[in-house]
Amino acid sequence: MSDLVCKDLSMTFTAPGSGAMVEALKNINFTLKQGELLSVLGPSGCGKTTLLNMVAGFLNPTSGQLALGGKNIDGPGVERGMVFQQGALFEWLTVSKNVDFGLRMKNMPAAERKELVNKWLDIVGLAGFGDTPTYQLSGGMQQRVALARCLVNDPDLILMDEPLGALDALTREKMQSLILELWKETGKTIIIITHSVEEALLLGQRLFVMAPRPGRIHKEYQLDFAEEGLTRSLRDIKQKTDFAKVREEILTMIWNMEEEIMGGV
């Protein structure tokens, strides 16, 4: 089983300029089982992105342990796929060239590559767009390419850093359904970082609400909206009273944190 284990994870930065030490994360402990869907929420500066970058291997923790499937994380790797807010697509390549980038780097034969790419483009709903330059795509379609590019590599863990942050409301809802579908079909472990409370509730089997100074997990929720979302319309779920109740609770929580930060300055 490739579970993600995070033990006593801490990260300390030296603030540029003043030289003061900033505790971005302090004593983070959690275990994410394979196939779990985790969403992470919190006010700005609570260390969400730092946590994700450490899991991805872009940053090394100051102390503590981080392991995937019993293997310590040491630098970026193909078993942990990454989806960025702006897609981070290679604009000089076509859609299919973007999607098979990882496969080409592995020197996979062209025929196999083509098959895989077509399969994944079909899944994310971009069949027939293979030869389109990415700069001609809309924001939502670009995120679909980014998802396909990540999934075609068959990672164990998918990390999403505010993947839908730049999309309009309607596209966003469609993409949320797509992510849920992909989660169900592939059974991958997924961590999603988001600013939107609704999104965190919809896309989180588990939900961490993080707090700043020092960055820590403030509260954890176990939710079943994600499971429900696989069969019901997301809009219906949002209408439910228990959904609204949790949403208000978390909003108040984050509101208070923000107040505290502003007051503390």
Added chain:
Amino acid sequence: MFDWMSYHRADIAAVLIFVFVVTLLWSIYHGVKVSRLRDKEQVFGDPERTSGGWYWAVCGIATIMLLWFYYSWGMARAYFPRAANELCQVAKVNEALSPIVAQLPIGSRYFKSTDLVVRNMEQLDEVEASFPNGAFTAAEEKQIYAIIAQTRALIGVYSNPSSIDAATRSNLQIVVGDIQQLTSRIQAGPEGLQPTAEALAQAPWGVGNEEIPMLPMTPRGVMFDGISQDVVGISKTFLTLRNMPAEASRLIDLTRADIANVKENINNNVTSEDIAETRNSYLKSVERIFKRLDDGMIFPANTLDEVNDAVAVMIEEMDDAKGSLGIIDAIFMPGQGVLKTRTICIEQGSSRWLPKPTDVVAKLSVLANPNLEEGGGFKGTRLLWFKWLPVADVVGFFVPDGMVDILPGSYGKHDDAGRFVPTYKDRLLAFAKGEVYLGSIPMLDGHIWDSLFRVLVAMFFGILLGVPLGIYMGVSRFFKSFFDPMIELYRPVPPLAWAPLILTIFGIQDDGKIFLLFMVAFAIMVISARTGASGTQLSKIRASHSLGASNRQILRHVILPNALPEILTGVRIAIGVCWGTLVAAEMLAGTTGVGFIENVARTVSDYELIWVTILIMGLLGLLFDIIMRKLISILIPWRGKG
């Protein structure tokens, strides 16, 4: 065909000017009409207002062409092709008259006699005032004052009209009479005069070896030409006239004797060397003024008045006789008009340095003619053509002979019978030396190609070495910090400041210039590639790491394409700067290239050639830029859309 066009260049210009005037008027009319319509649709400051407007471009081109035709006297030549020839005849008269005019108020404000009187009187006063007291004895002092007084009196005698002798007076009358006779000839006009066949056979203005044909080609010209010949004689007579009345001769003899007398005794009673020096120099300054006055060059003012009046009348009559020619001169020939120097007539004005458009085209056609025997090309090299380059030369240049040496076996030796049987190594050596005929390939040739070749080779190496270094500098702390100081030390130096040094080290042939241009291109390519590489978005790099790309793969597949827009912009800039530097480098040294042509043209003041080279360089620079812009839009369609 070409000869015909060259001969009739004035007529071609006439048609062109007409077309440009019509175009100018039409484009203004059209532009104003369109602007009236648009003004209602768009507010001031809306950038859309600047879009379109090709008719104003046409208007601008027509304006600049018409200005060029005007200031180069192209309009004058197109519509008044004989004007320069006629004005040349007038210039001949003016040149012949100039010795007389220079002595009269009509040319110099004062009579030359007046100038002489004023200057010498002033100097006499000064000398008298600065008499060295005590240096001379009382008797000598008296003698010297007498000499000064006599010299003054001499000026008075010259200036007195009643003392002038009869011969001089009649000679002056003859000069006046001659001038008046010429004046009446001018008044009579050119009727009955005909240009000679030889004159009519001359090449038109600007076509032949002479800039302006010298022999008169019109009746009016024949008249002025004839008058100029007579004026030459009158001028000669006038210059030999002297005013020497008997009283003046007496005073001159007397003064001369007095000076000799003082001189003789100057060394008596000398007490010191200082006094001897003072005496000598003072006497010399007195004598100098006297000697300037003993040649009878001063005439009474009223006798010269007659000459002045006669010349003034003649010049007035000449202006009348010029008629329309004067208007053409004033309007269509900006500058001083046509002047005659000792042997030729020249255009004196803006057209001296601004050749006529048709002449520039004619010059370019001569240069562009690939047939060197017919006088094409420049200094034994064509402008731009092709030549057959033996492949063997290329092989000989690129394959080092030493490569054959390291092969097994040995070179052949002559055998006992004195024969030489070559081994395979001998044959290979001949191949490596370029002695084996391998056919020929067409290769560009000529001044333009030489310039292009230098830029292209330098750009090739600049890109080949500069881009990888720049990319590495964009991603590696070592490369950035190690190479940055070196590049930043040489790059800010203007390329031409390196030129003397580089040309000394590498020689004035291609290699020196190519190295100089390479330095220019290299720095620009390094900096642009580095900017492009270091500008790669972090998320793209991280994404490719997560996708399993190695460092080398990221460099090749992510950072390089990401830097491509910057690199191509760098190429575009580098070509422009190289082109500018090259021309200047070719001016410093070398025997081929566009800059070389311009440098030679400069030394011989061949303005047509200078303009032709400017035109060539401008067009080629424009061509480079257009090609680069096209390349950029083809190669990086994603630019600015990432």
